[in-house]
Amino acid sequence: MSLSQPASRENPLPISSWRREIQRVLAIAAAASILGLITNALNEKPVPLFVRDGPGAPPERARRMSAVSLKAALSDGRVILILDVRGEDAFAAGHPQFALNAPATNFIDHYAKLNLSTLLLAAEDIVLLCESDQCPSADRAAKQLAELGHKNTHVLQDGWTAYRAAGLPLDAPRQTESGKP
Amino acid sequence: MSGSAPEKTWVVVLRVLLGAALFFAGITKIKSGWQLAEAIANYNLLPAAANQIFAVVLPWWEIAAGALLVFGVWTRAAALLALVLFSAFTIAVISALIRGLDIECGCFSDASSRVGIRTLAVDAGGIVIAALVVIMNGRNKA
Numbered sequence: 001m002s003l004s005q006p007a008s009r010e011n012p013l014p015i016s017s018w019r020r021e022i023q024r025v026l027a028i029a030a031a032a033s034i035l036g037l038i039t040n041a042l043n044e045k046p047v048p049l050f051v052r053d054g055p056g057a058p059p060e061r062a063r064r065m066s067a068v069s070l071k072a073a074l075s076d077g078r079v080i081l082i083l084d085v086r087g088e089d090a091f092a093a094g095h096p097q098f099a100l101n102a103p104a105t106n107f108i109d110h111y112a113k114l115n116l117s118t119l120l121l122a123a124e125d126i127v128l129l130c131e132s133d134q135c136p137s138a139d140r141a142a143k144q145l146a147e148l149g150h151k152n153t154h155v156l157q158d159g160w161t162a163y164r165a166a167g168l169p170l171d172a173p174r175q176t177e178s179g180k181p
Numbered sequence: 182m183s184g185s186a187p188e189k190t191w192v193v194v195l196r197v198l199l200g201a202a203l204f205f206a207g208i209t210k211i212k213s214g215w216q217l218a219e220a221i222a223n224y225n226l227l228p229a230a231a232n233q234i235f236a237v238v239l240p241w242w243e244i245a246a247g248a249l250l251v252f253g254v255w256t257r258a259a260a261l262l263a264l265v266l267f268s269a270f271t272i273a274v275i276s277a278l279i280r281g282l283d284i285e286c287g288c289f290s291d292a293s294s295r296v297g298i299r300t301l302a303v304d305a306g307g308i309v310i311a312a313l314v315v316i317m318n319g320r321n322k323a
Binding site: 017021022024025028029031032033035036037039040043045046047048049050051052053054055056057058059087105130131132134135136137140159 | 212214217230257285
């Protein structure tokens, strides 16, 4: 059939293979999106949509404390609680002395499990530690702590990298449940 | 369709593996919408509303593409969708690596997977396999 012939019911113009596949892709995406929206609505904790300050918002950058300042504060005898928000494996591989591990992804669960509300009230400063400075997890945890009433929070500038470089005290690495050091 | 060649065994294996991986990735994310929205937000590429929408629909795109690939239904379209997804993931990971972001990749609900070279390699592998499935399924049709 030539493209110059007008289309008719008997000889419909052939839909190109690629156009058909793209239409199918769009159909799959549309159907899956509808399923996603329905399951989200039925979820116990649905993701709020089109909310500026919801879970999809990038966290604000929290106050920073440098490793030098931390070292000085510890030397002065200030009561500082270090919360390591890295994952459990990273924490087990090495962490600040006396630091508590509260991975950022389930921070509120760890907050409850470790009874942090009591511990944090006793601390003069709370220092959150991540792997480096480009770590939204620490900023997000700081925001969650502020919402829980803990305003004296800081994120350690350049995180674990800076902590080690400053020669601050460390705890020995330990094995996780998986057996990794 | 007359004249279609049977799908080669290695293409079937790749298709099923790709589909299973996508399906599993999607299933693990369904119940952790908030975590996924935060993981997407951490890339700092899109506004909050887009992060929230993608947190809701992305797992189901993966589940749909994965299931269709596993069962060999609308295979080429499903592989095209997989190709688009892996391409988007790769762009996001490269962007995060360039900016030095220390974040979870959000690939699965498991939070211990940080963005890094391994993540990039996995996504690049996904692109290659999806592209192969698209091309080989196109050749099978007469």
